[in-house]
Amino acid sequence: MSAIRAGDETGMAALYDRYSAVVYSVALRVLGDTGAAEDVLQEVFMQLWRNPGLFDSSRGSLGPWLAVIARNRAIDGLRKRRPETDIADVVVSVEPDVAGDAERARAMEKVRGTLGAMPSAQRQALEMAYFEGLSHSEISAKTGEPLGTIKTRIRAGLLALRKAFAT
């Protein structure tokens, strides 16, 4: 990151090589279109290049931050709305930076395992909120579940992921 702050293009290339797969894959999953996912990829990295200060390295790792920004931008694109959250406001606290291929592969397996172990209604609510950007009332309308239940399931799903990485 210090290379990016200094305006070093090779530093930017190194960051891209390390994190582009996560950014691209989450955008592709949300948007279902490779061209649109590429645009999100481009936008996220260009924002980092133009304003490295958006990312506060004292409060988290770059990988998770990029993943959250990419997901949010992809949802904005999917729902045809302007960005709802200023990137500078997004602070992400999570330990695994998943910079290396092996790390990422292990983390990916763990996440998939955790999702697979969830009750399907819970996983479904979480995925609708996460990958489709639906509000709890929209999810409730689609599934016929009460609003409160949807809220509870979404939170419980996220906490289950946290717990899986807590050890």
Next chain:
Amino acid sequence: MSVHEQFAEDLALYALGGLEGDERAQLEKHLEGCAGCRRELEQLRGDMALMALSTAGPVPPRRARQRLLEAVGRERRPAAAPARRSWWALVPWVAAAALAVGLVSVWRQKSDLQRQIADLQNESARQFEELRQAREVVSTLTATDAMRVTVVAAKTPPQPQGKAIYVRDRSSLIFLASNFPALPPQKAYELWLVPTSGAPIAAGVFKPDTHGSAIVINPPLPAGVEAKAFAITVEPESGSPAATSPIIMFGAGE
């Protein structure tokens, strides 16, 4: 973890961008003042990042890397691309600038007002002092218990005497009488301003006290009359618009 339970589920939805309307507004207000809930929001975003890993697998095409590095090359100076920022990113700056301009304006107005108040206070204090001095002069001149002494050459018997002090620009006249003989009832002395041209102008009626003293202060006079002398006649108590008896005392201006 000190997360407020009533906001716990809303926080997860909020992190995902799925909280709307009043619930969202209430939560954002709460977040401003609650560090515990802000920390939990950061944690939830961390959980969201983990969720992103479930998608890992696809890799971007090679051209995407090339495209990015070309764009980076075109914008070598990271700070040189404000034009591509979304307009709403400028809103806080515009608001801050407007606020700053407003504050400076208010500050200037305040300074002006403070200066005006200080000027008025000074003016008021000055006028108050002048008024106090004038009142002292008038109260001394008009005091019934004042000792009035006319000083004349030694061994000269006391003579009726009058002193007129006239300021034409202000049409202000003060006349001090001493040693005036008493008059019969229904009679009074009348003071006349004798202008440089035209008939004498009535300048007040007075009756001396038991010591022969009297004072006339600012009788009604036409504005800006040039006086060449003052004169006194004896008139009915109510005064006359024109003298009805011969002049008994007269003094010309120097």
